[in-house]
Amino acid sequence: MNIKQSIVLRVRVVFILIALFAAAIPYQIIKLQFEEGDQWRAKAETINFQYREVPATRGNIYAGDGSLLATSLPFYRVALDPTMAKSDVFKTGIDSLANNLSAFYRDKSAASYKRMISDARLDKKRYIVLNRRQIGYQDMQKMSNWPIFRQGRLGGGVLFEKVEKRYQPFKSLASRTVGFINEDDYGAGIEYSFNNYLKGQTGKALFQRLAGGSWKPVFDAEDVKPEDGYDVITTLDVNIQDVAETALLRQLIDRDAEFGSVIVMEVKTGQIKAITNLQRNKSGNGYGENYNFAIGDQGNTEPGSTFKLFSMLALLEENKVSLEDKVETGNGSYRFYDRIMRDAKNGGYGTITVREAFEKSSNVAISKLVEENFGSSPSKFLAYLDQVGLNEPFDFQLVGEGKPFFKKPGTKTWYGTSLPWISIGYESKLNPLHTLALYNAVANNGKMMKPYIVKGIAKGNRVEERFDPVVMRDEIASEKTIKQLQELLEGVVANGTAKNIASEDFKIAGKTGTAQKLENGRYTKNYYTSFAGYFPADRPKYSMIVVIDSPKGFAAYGGDVSAPVFKEIAYRVYALDMELNPTNQQTIASETSEESPMPVIRAGHAQEIHQILEELGVAADATQNEEWVQTWAAEKTVKWKNNPVDQTTIPDVAGLSLRDALFILENKGLKVDYTGKGRVKAQSIPAGTKINPNSTINLTLG
Template sequence: MNIKKSIVTRVRLAFLAICLFAFAIIYKVGYIQFKDGDRWREIANEKRFHYQPLPATRGNIYSDDDRIMATSLPFYRVAFDPTIAKEDVFDKGVDSLAIYLAQFFGDRSENYYRQKIKNARAAGRRYVRLNGQLINYQDKKLMNQWPIFRAGKNKGGVIFEKIDRRFLPFGSLARRTIGFINEDKNGAGLEYSFNRHLAGKDGEALFERMAGGNKPINDGTEVKPMPGFDIQTTIDINLQDVAESALRRALTINDAAHGCVILMEVSTGRIKAIANLGRAGEGVYVEDYNYAVGNQGRTEPGSTFKLASMMALLEETDLTLEDSVDTGVGSARIGGAVKTDTHGYGKITLQEVFEKSSNVGVAKLIQETFEKDPQKYVDYLHKFGLHQPLGFQMNGEAIPFIKTPKDKSWSRPSLSTMAIGYELKISPLQTLAFYNAVANNGVKVQPIIVKSIKRADDVLEQFEAKVLNPKICSEETLVQLKAMMEGVVENGTGKNVRSKDYKVAGKTGTARKVINGKYTRTYSTSFVGYFPADQPKYSCIVIIDSPRKNAQYGGDVAAPVFRELADKAYAQDLAIHKPMVRRPAGVHPKIPVLHAGSQEDITLLCNKLGVSAHPENPSEDWVRVDTNRHSVSLKPIKINDLQVPDVSDMTLRDALALLGNRGLKVRAIGLGRVESQSIPPGEPIQKGNIITITLSKHGATRKPATGTPANAIARAR
């Protein structure tokens, strides 16, 4: 009985404790709700509402002729506040809105969207993200006409959250040079190097935290973002295209590891094209790294460095190009190490040493001249500026390595080995800047790739190439160096770049690669030089690394890329063409049959045939030709991207390019030049429509093109 009583007492005490605890909880809830309610509601609001940044629109990157290379396009996420619309507006439009959403996004049924919107309204949710897909500006305009949405943001509840996406109009062209920047502010190329100009200044706005996302609160306190500045590069899109395509072709043909090309204006230091491609798979090459500028491209240059050695030699001695040196049978021990040539040349002149790229000849000359004081040779390299970076505008420029006698790795053979481009490392851009100085009459300029910072048409900052060395060597040495480089192309290892239209000066290079600390039979091939040699306008370097096919020398692998790019640069730059030779009276060139087409192609044809061509506007892409007895006149064809162009008198190739690039499907009948087109010029373009062009050997009669509208043809088919 006592046990039972004890148990009942314990149960009662436990029940009493629970009741007291429950009462305490109720009291505390009531205290918080009524006594401290205002304070906690204020804290909740502080947590619920917060300011967050509004990203600024990033500035554009332009080519030399103001074509956009990178821009930011606006995209939008679609969200909705279903509680805003009035009852009649909501009930009348929700079914139609659900149908539009289902048809547009195509991922869910109309019933899904209807229930999602209705359930959110019933639950009082003020923010619903309707779909995660991004839409463009045209889609946004379309959606603004949909039921409920057409009432606007304040009455209909539609919310378009703007998100900028970077867009490259030329696709992969110069992609690595343009570069990128990620969310952590790390990146590469121009996007990273000029981020402080391009990024702009973020704004700020009040947002409300809600399930599914943050809803913007337009209370008038928001700070609008300031868009970034634009940068204008020195890049020529046409030359960039040729550089990349020629480089990719050479890499593929030779099954090489990677390569780079740089084309630069001699006097201004402006880079007109820079291409970098690395192997991503069998026969596939992409812009994976900036080999032209960065550390991975910094290598032992090999024979292209012999120009620096010859410059030091000529500055130090009274030797001339007619003086000779005995290179023996093609192999000799010099400075404690064996140097070899591809052939035994015997006794040859300094001119021939450079033309034939004799390792024995250069090493022997440098060893005999500087053996007693090798530091003097190194001092010359420092004077030429080969020991320090150029201060290039893009981040990541490699730091050159020029060994000195004080280095622990210096040995007896180091002097003769450095003379032929080994035991030192420099980047392709640094090599080009040195050659460019010779072409520029001894003035070494800093290469640049960005020439201005702009906001719209206002130039905020202008960049010009700095003079790094006003006179890299004496005038007498320059004359001899230029003669040596011209000889390489006319008589030596660089014959593959020789042109009948203009003179080229340069040097080939074939450097053995070091793998696991040992020199191998894998090579880095190169060609560097300038043109026209008599009045230098452009300098260029081409590197093809580790070719695995039969060709292994710079003159066979890299030189053809140089030639292709040089031909293109020469063809489009009329200012460097040689003046026409005056013909005797009564003798006139035969004027070719020309009608209409690409101004670049027609100008090149006229130059080849010796016909004087007079463009009314050199910047126009498409022209018509008027001929007389002595010359042709190129009249621009006005092209409107929204209207069908006039392709009469054009070749099929030109007509296909002009019409196809504007979204029209072309059907051609006949051969020759365009005589008529089914959609008259000036009609609005409807992408996907079919246009029929009739060709004949006689071309058009110059009457306005007429015919059946393209949509009628489409129906007939």
């Protein structure tokens, strides 16, 4: 075969192959169209159209008085299907729409917006995002009336895609307690613990996949609307919470401490009124709520001398000691087995009564008493933990509650010194919540209440589920023992380690605590300081615990560090609570006689005064444009004048209630001390003086 024939043969083979391939194409098209068409069309549907989840609006979180602690605010991203509008609607409206978009977003010219929308329409694009910036509900309503947009989703192609953001109106207030939850359903606090209530029921809607991987919602009769979440109503009091955070933060800064916690609880019910946790930020600059030390595992630590209340309970229940019995502490050191225990006072206390031992917080005395009476049967001492209810978690409503820990006789960790050291708050672990529950039970005449922070689940104005007070122990000890413990706690403040917080206005009962911190297996000179107690001692309404970790400086003990914070919070709460401090009401009543029924209000918040006068049916000669005012009575009318609260100078707080004066002055960064009762009669820094941040102003009440 010559070369020519070979070439011709090859060409014919290639031609035949091309012909066969060309014939196969129509065959495959016919096969796909008729034999496999349904299968591939169904697959295309699943790829390009999907029913996807539509999140529900998350429920709100409220304080006990109805103040909003967390809510979901709706924001919207504006998108458009430029092919939906009819030609006449598009032509007459595109210029005005482009002008409105340019004026609103201010990121590009009207011509740019017009070109972007028109080009997308020509290219038959079904979905474009006009601007990534999210807008609020009011702006969405306004945009809905713009040209083209006013035709709606089907007539104009506009899509307002809802994006919800969690918002806390009080910012950082109780932020860790309110908590958070992320996209992976991990979180903390109320948001996480009550997520099943708050998240609601997701819906479903049909979405179409577009070029670029974006999805556009498509109206479909089978869409299922999401069901909004339930609201959670807490027991928190925002005023008490604010007071607690302010006082704790001030002391943490002054003492350069690592972290601190405060819990305020209502004695009769166990309702948590405030819970704050502040920890030094990793940068070392300032403090933030990064972990709930008040209830969590990391808050489980050796409680120190606040645990001596439990030791006294066990001793008194056994009828082994009386408060006037004498105990020898010698020079303040005593050997237990192979270790020396020491008192805080150099040289010791010598011979003192049991009452004095508790008031002065003598380690030697308490440990000797416990060792003498329970040394042969330490299990009997620890059995009182079950009687009191401190041996197990409380099943608190927030996830992450720490579990108490106590060594047990007969185990490998039990040692010859374990009992005396446990008796004064070492070789054991409790979180502040458990310690407070014990003190609250003593304040409540022996009845231990279960602490709780959420009191209801609601939908709109209807409460769907209530959480009522729960009694964990009807009596943690005999009535006689409880009365003696109450005496001891009052004595600590009257005569003992917390004399510095004694008050002339109301009685405080409580106990200081100072525990050396265990680091790398050795006790250091860093301290975990605390004060737990309740007030007013003669008619307890609130119990409270304050803990501050690793304070710096001289006298870094519970009585010097934590107790003053307790006193400051107690004073503020006492002033805010009209049930405990009805002085203002009495003052108004005494200034109102039968001859002259006009109330002498003196000064206050204009809106509140106006509401009071409306209730009393008294005329007010004033406008309501002012915020803070000073008032006086004239014939049958109450008149007032504006009392401006300038941002840079000290305001005039004369005549204001203590609550209002504290609100104004502390919001300006001033520290406030006061004496007396009633309304503000005098202030140490004259009104109009330029404010010096962190300075202290003294108020005289009368």
